[in-house]
Amino acid sequence: MAEHRLTFPATEEDIRKLRAGDLVTVDGHIIGIRDRTQIRIFDQGQEPPLDLSGAFLLHTAPNVRRLGPGKYEPLCIGTTTSARMVRFTEPLGERYGVRAICGKGGLPDEAIEPMRKHGMVYFAIVGGAAALETTQIEEIEEVAWEDLMPECLWKFRVKDFGPLWVGIDSHGGSLFHDVQEAAQKRLEELVANL
Amino acid sequence: MTVATDLQQVVEDTAAHLYVWALKDIPQDLRDAIAAAVERETSVPGRRVLETIVRNVEVAEERQNLVCQDTGIAVYACRVGEHFPLHPARIYDALKTGTERATVEHPLRSNAVHTITRENTGPNTGHRLPIVHWEFIPDWDGLDVKCVPKGSGSENMSFLKMCVPADGVKGIKQFVLESIVGAGGKPCPPGIVGVGIGGSADYAVYLAKDAITRPVGTRNSDPVVAELEAELYDLLNQTGIGPMGLGGDVTVLAVHIEHADTHMTLNPVAVNYQCWAARRASAHISAAGDVDLDREF
Numbered sequence: 001m002a003e004h005r006l007t008f009p010a011t012e013e014d015i016r017k018l019r020a021g022d023l024v025t026v027d028g029h030i031i032g033i034r035d036r037t038q039i040r041i042f043d044q045g046q047e048p049p050l051d052l053s054g055a056f057l058l059h060t061a062p063n064v065r066r067l068g069p070g071k072y073e074p075l076c077i078g079t080t081t082s083a084r085m086v087r088f089t090e091p092l093g094e095r096y097g098v099r100a101i102c103g104k105g106g107l108p109d110e111a112i113e114p115m116r117k118h119g120m121v122y123f124a125i126v127g128g129a130a131a132l133e134t135t136q137i138e139e140i141e142e143v144a145w146e147d148l149m150p151e152c153l154w155k156f157r158v159k160d161f162g163p164l165w166v167g168i169d170s171h172g173g174s175l176f177h178d179v180q181e182a183a184q185k186r187l188e189e190l191v192a193n194l
Numbered sequence: 195m196t197v198a199t200d201l202q203q204v205v206e207d208t209a210a211h212l213y214v215w216a217l218k219d220i221p222q223d224l225r226d227a228i229a230a231a232v233e234r235e236t237s238v239p240g241r242r243v244l245e246t247i248v249r250n251v252e253v254a255e256e257r258q259n260l261v262c263q264d265t266g267i268a269v270y271a272c273r274v275g276e277h278f279p280l281h282p283a284r285i286y287d288a289l290k291t292g293t294e295r296a297t298v299e300h301p302l303r304s305n306a307v308h309t310i311t312r313e314n315t316g317p318n319t320g321h322r323l324p325i326v327h328w329e330f331i332p333d334w335d336g337l338d339v340k341c342v343p344k345g346s347g348s349e350n351m352s353f354l355k356m357c358v359p360a361d362g363v364k365g366i367k368q369f370v371l372e373s374i375v376g377a378g379g380k381p382c383p384p385g386i387v388g389v390g391i392g393g394s395a396d397y398a399v400y401l402a403k404d405a406i407t408r409p410v411g412t413r414n415s416d417p418v419v420a421e422l423e424a425e426l427y428d429l430l431n432q433t434g435i436g437p438m439g440l441g442g443d444v445t446v447l448a449v450h451i452e453h454a455d456t457h458m459t460l461n462p463v464a465v466n467y468q469c470w471a472a473r474r475a476s477a478h479i480s481a482a483g484d485v486d487l488d489r490e491f
Binding site: 149 | 238239242243246249254261262300302303304312346350368375379380381382429432438439441469471
């Protein structure tokens with residue numbers, strides 16, 4: 001298990017170096033995105049007003065205080081369950097060149113192939129650890145689609161963002177697949193002995 | 195009339211306080227359970243996850259911030275004494291207004307949406323929100339209010355199975371095991387597994403929710419049920435799901451079971467998961483309006 005520090009937006013070369021299980025810390029810019037944001041992009045066909053190429057997408061809907069038009073103070077920013085949004089993985093990579101999706105709880109196996117094909121990774125964060133995560137967010141730089149509050153498109157500047165684990169890498173590896181496979185085997189044994 | 199009006203205000207103020215308090219300050223029983231989990235976890239990522247959780251709870255305290263960004267749906271459990279001088283209809287109004295005030299004044303993220311249009315309904319209240327569970331206590335004039343903000347990550351990992359009598363207790367155990375393995379890292383493990391058995395379909399689900407509101411370390415008062423809690427706790431911690439589903443020894447912090455007697459042909463089992471950030475805050479309110487805040491209830 002290697003440790004890495006990465007700055008986003010990132011390149012395909014950066015991403016291909018990562019392997020499932022590696023520990024990563026991130027600096028730079030990340031984009032907050034959630035269920036309704038992606039439904040608007042992919043199901044309602046609206047182009048996202050922020051550039052997603054090379055982007056790190058964070059599954060989030062933050063607690064914020066409005067300071068003025070388009071300006072928000074971060075109060076508490078944490079990360080939501082990713083699995084609900086798995087069907088957007090392929091088009092995020094293919095159409096927009098997204099490089100990383102970060103959330104909690106993992107993505108199902110259907111994300112493995114798009115990530116391999118498009119050079120993407122899934123980062124697993126510690127769910128619920130929002131107080132700590134908020135200290136790693138320096139500023140909310142931009143907000144688009146405020147009508148979806150709190151499920152807008154958010155642009156955050158971050159420093160020392162993590163710890164993150166590579167849950168799915170761009171080579172077909174998935175930590176979540178491996179854990180689930182082992183757990184299913186164990187489950188069979190446990191049930192057989194009930 | 196004046197007493198009732200003042201009492202309504204007291205309940206409203208208490209609800210507003212409990213909602214924010216629950217979100218910021220994790221109860222001691224849970225802190226102890228997480229600390230013990232760090233000690234016994236042997237997987238490297240699992241341990242790092244648990245250490246990050248401990249750090250997060252400290253940061254929330256230092257900065258007076260919310261532990262988790264998901265302010266949840268506000269769920270209240272009320273125990274109303276027969277002689278408490280404010281009618282439950284007014285208690286409900288007070289809990290609703292208190293929830294709204296906390297959301298606006300803090301401010302807290304508003305999660306409540308119309309279930310079909312998905313339009314945000316406002317300050318964490320709406321049609322039938324907040325959710326209030328009632329228990330009525332004879333020969334008493336007090337009110338206990340417990341606020342349990344319930345995050346969606348764990349609530350989405352709720353399951354019901356109408357086992358048949360021939361499935362027996364084995365069927366119950368198997369369903370709980372399959373549910374927790376299937377949930378994997380999604381509900382923010384390690385948390386509290388609430389299990390409701392018996393009653394009817396709807397009541398089993400309610401009992402599972404009631405079970406997650408108990409402090410860690412409490413056991414069901416029926417020894418037969420308490421034994422099942424202990425057995426399921428051991429079984430679930432052998433699945434290897436681990437903290438945040440990254441693999442490890444600690445998959446759950448506790449298993450709580452609540453039960454009801456049932457029909458001879460029924461054997462319902464429900465699972466309601468509560469994440470590691472098992473937010474909970476309580477208050478005891480006297481007939482005179484004195485408020486006693488309680489962390490360990």
